Amino acid sequence: MSLNDAPVGERAPRAGRRAVARRLLMCRPQYFDVTYSINPWMNPEKPTDARTALLQWEQLRELYLSLGHTVEVVEPLSGLPDMVFAANGATVVDGKVLGARFRHRERTAEGPAYLEWFAANGFDELLWPDHINEGEGDFLRVGRRMLAGTGFRTDVRSHAEAQEFFGIPVTGLTLVDPDYYHLDTALAVLSDDEVMYYPEAFSPGSRAVLRELFPDALLATADDAAVFGLNAFSDGLNVLLPQAATGLAARLKERGFHPVGVGLGELLKAGGSVKCCTLVLS
Numbered sequence: 001m002s003l004n005d006a007p008v009g010e011r012a013p014r015a016g017r018r019a020v021a022r023r024l025l026m027c028r029p030q031y032f033d034v035t036y037s038i039n040p041w042m043n044p045e046k047p048t049d050a051r052t053a054l055l056q057w058e059q060l061r062e063l064y065l066s067l068g069h070t071v072e073v074v075e076p077l078s079g080l081p082d083m084v085f086a087a088n089g090a091t092v093v094d095g096k097v098l099g100a101r102f103r104h105r106e107r108t109a110e111g112p113a114y115l116e117w118f119a120a121n122g123f124d125e126l127l128w129p130d131h132i133n134e135g136e137g138d139f140l141r142v143g144r145r146m147l148a149g150t151g152f153r154t155d156v157r158s159h160a161e162a163q164e165f166f167g168i169p170v171t172g173l174t175l176v177d178p179d180y181y182h183l184d185t186a187l188a189v190l191s192d193d194e195v196m197y198y199p200e201a202f203s204p205g206s207r208a209v210l211r212e213l214f215p216d217a218l219l220a221t222a223d224d225a226a227v228f229g230l231n232a233f234s235d236g237l238n239v240l241l242p243q244a245a246t247g248l249a250a251r252l253k254e255r256g257f258h259p260v261g262v263g264l265g266e267l268l269k270a271g272g273s274v275k276c277c278t279l280v281l282s
């Protein structure tokens, strides 16, 4: 079959996909709860079950280990129910650590707590930021470029701060839908040059930028986004995503990825899932 015979709308899976072993940082949801509301998913009136949260989190951790990744854990602190969302704890590029400075006072103490973990674990290039940024919730690396979200949490001025500190190009993207308040709820990095995203979560200008940078990107539907399907972690081959995102999983398969559904329903009550629980160290 020649290329021209390929059915319209189908894409040949890219040959030679392979998983890259990553070093990840996670935080056990020991004190998980929804006691305040800082995003539309959080309803403090709805009961949570810390035991279920722990079991679901443990499954994610074991999945990472079974795929050959290394998982470090940072000690959870009581009174910080959102600390399980390790992605927000900092941003790491080439061993350099940009600390996180949270938008809401309910989470401010997490920034120093995470930075302390880095200082105690051999990271010696640490920067306490001038501007608000919520770590890898809003900073996502694609190869040697950084995509940076703003609009709800991370201050646009932190994009320049990150570019200066890391020395890689930072491209700002504006989020417009409060349901998708962090970049990692609207866009997932699949490989060094591929992403998937939900266009409606972005401003028209940012959508145009994404089309320009990633003309071939996998575009998620409103249904994919609503089950948090974009809050995914990819090692270049395996893509861990919420198990309810079945449509997205099918389309990832067409492109030669191995989607792996994960059940993290308890944590979704706080507006987080796979990627939120995962800080990529290297």
Ligand code: ARG
Residues within 6 Å of the ligand: 038, 039, 042, 082, 085, 087, 088, 107, 136, 137, 138, 182, 184, 185, 270, 271, 272, 273, 275, 276, 277
């Ligand atoms: N309840 C947390 C918040 O609103 C959820 C954080 C999710 N983390 C993420 N990387 N998207 O801040």
